[in-house]
Amino acid sequence: MNLNQQLKLQAFLDNELSSREAKEVAQWMEQDAEARQLFTELSHTRAALHQNELEVKLPESREFFWSKIERDIRLQSQQPVSTGFSPDAILAWLYRHLVPASAVALVAIFAIFLATKPAPVKTVAMETMSYGEVETLNEEMGSISFRSESERMTVIYLYNRADDSEAGVSNDGLIQ
Amino acid sequence: MSSMMLMPRWLVLCLCFGFVAAAPLAQAAEPKLEVQLVWGTNDPGSPNADHKPLDSVTAKKLRIFKWKNYFTVNREIVSLPHRVPRKLRLSDQCEIELKNLGNQRYEVDIWGEGKHVKKIKEKVTKEDLLTIAGDDKNDCAWFILVKEVE
Numbered sequence: 643m644n645l646n647q648q649l650k651l652q653a654f655l656d657n658e659l660s661s662r663e664a665k666e667v668a669q670w671m672e673q674d675a676e677a678r679q680l681f682t683e684l685s686h687t688r689a690a691l692h693q694n695e696l697e698v699k700l701p702e703s704r705e706f707f708w709s710k711i712e713r714d715i716r717l718q719s720q721q722p723v724s725t726g727f728s729p730d731a732i733l734a735w736l737y738r739h740l741v742p743a744s745a746v747a748l749v750a751i752f753a754i755f756l757a758t759k760p761a762p763v764k765t766v767a768m769e770t771m772s773y774g775e776v777e778t779l780n781e782e783m784g785s786i787s788f789r790s791e792s793e794r795m796t797v798i799y800l801y802n803r804a805d806d807s808e809a810g811v812s813n814d815g816l817i818q
Numbered sequence: 819m820s821s822m823m824l825m826p827r828w829l830v831l832c833l834c835f836g837f838v839a840a841a842p843l844a845q846a847a848e849p850k851l852e853v854q855l856v857w858g859t860n861d862p863g864s865p866n867a868d869h870k871p872l873d874s875v876t877a878k879k880l881r882i883f884k885w886k887n888y889f890t891v892n893r894e895i896v897s898l899p900h901r902v903p904r905k906l907r908l909s910d911q912c913e914i915e916l917k918n919l920g921n922q923r924y925e926v927d928i929w930g931e932g933k934h935v936k937k938i939k940e941k942v943t944k945e946d947l948l949t950i951a952g953d954d955k956n957d958c959a960w961f962i963l964v965k966e967v968e
Contacts, residue, residue, distance in 0.1 A: 777937040785936060793879040794945050798938055800928075800952040 643676055651677060655684050820949070821887040848899050849966055851916060851924070855908040856961040858885035858951075859921065866891070876963060879947060884957060895967060914962065926950065926964060942966055 653659050654667040672676045700707055776785050776798055786799045856872055857864055860882070869889035872880070876887050892908045898918035905915045915927040919939065926938045927951060942948045948964040 773915060775939040777939075779934045779937060783930075783935045790879075790882055793947070795879050795947040795949055796881075796940050797949045797951060798936070798940075800930075800936060800950065802953075805953070 643674075643680065648680065651681050652684055655681065655688065671757070834925070848897055849918060850895055850897050850968070851923070852963075852965055852967045853894045853896065853906060853908065853914065853916070854890055854961075854963040855912060856880075856963055857889045857891050858887070858953075858959040858961055859889070860881060860884075860886050860957065862887065864889040876947075879963065880949070883951075883959070888961070891960075908962065912960070912962070916964075922966070924964070926962075928962070944968075 650659070650663075650667055651671075654664060657664075659667065663811070671681055776787055778785065782803055784801050784803045787797065788799075789796045842846070854872075854876070856876075864887075865894075866889075869891055871877070872888040872890050878919065880888055890943060894906050894908070896904050896916060898904060898916055900918050900920055903915050905913065905919045907913045911931050913929040915929075917925040917927075919925055922941050922943050923939060925941050926948065927934065928936045928938070936950075938948070938950065940948050943963055944966045946965070949963040950964070952960055954960050
């Protein structure tokens with residue numbers, strides 16, 4: 643028995659054949675034991691499925707269930723078409739675009755802040771601040787170090803400590 | 819099997835190209851320093867006629883000092899490979915040794931009349947001048963000016 647004959651038997655069982663075809667199948671089954679056996683099996687299977695199928699009952703009537711769906715559809719169709727300028731839409735747009743943009747901007751500002759130091763304010767005190775790394779190798783020689791930010795110059799002024807104790811050397815004495 | 823054979827051919831090529839490309843860069847990174855010994859005085863002229871007036875830009879920087887006139891006694895330009903010291907005799911009394919510490923930081927050792935006096939470490943650029951100075955007789959002063967040049 644081929645697949646078409648099997649399908650024909652199934653269709654006969656489901657009453658999907660025309661009267662002429664149904665008559666032909668009935669005659670064929672009378673002559674063919676294998677066909678009768680398959681038909682019996684299919685009948686049993688269908689009966690078992692029908693008897694054991696769980697019946698699902700809606701907690702509400704069919705009419706009420708569909709009325710709810712209909713009401714929802716009607717409500718959705720009645721909602722005004724969004725113009726893109728409603729407060730909710732604006733808030734959503736802000737949330738979607740501005741929050742990430744703000745985060746990126748904050749990171750960028752922080753990076754720029756770390757990368758650039760504020761320009762030093764020129765003051766008299768800064769002009770005479772100690773600067774430079776000086777290692778004294780001769781105890782007779784002292785040094786005064788300072789930096790002039792305006793001239794971008796570091797000055798290491800050396801002096802003889804003996805002269806310093808006799809005459810007195812001060813930072814003020816070097817500068818005009 | 820050697821490790822070279824395990825490396826992909828493109829990686830070997832890239833490494834070779836990198837070494838070749840980096841060689842001139844490393845050479846170009848060797849900075850040059852200009853070192854000047856300068857005499858500062860309130861007199862209108864230098865006692866030595868060979869001394870030339872200091873260039874106006876540098877003299878302007880030294881206006882923070884009390885002296886009115888500055889004269890160049892000696893001027894040297896030296897190339898400084900990284901960590902290789904270079905010694906310079908600027909005058910009979912003054913000798914310095916320069917060393918490139920990297921990142922535009924330099925070490926300057928100073929000898930005065932044969933005595934090792936100071937060791938100074940400072941950043942020096944084309945714009946940031948290092949000035950080492952001291953008093954001299956007749957209310958004059960000497961200056962050693964160090965800066966990077968092209």
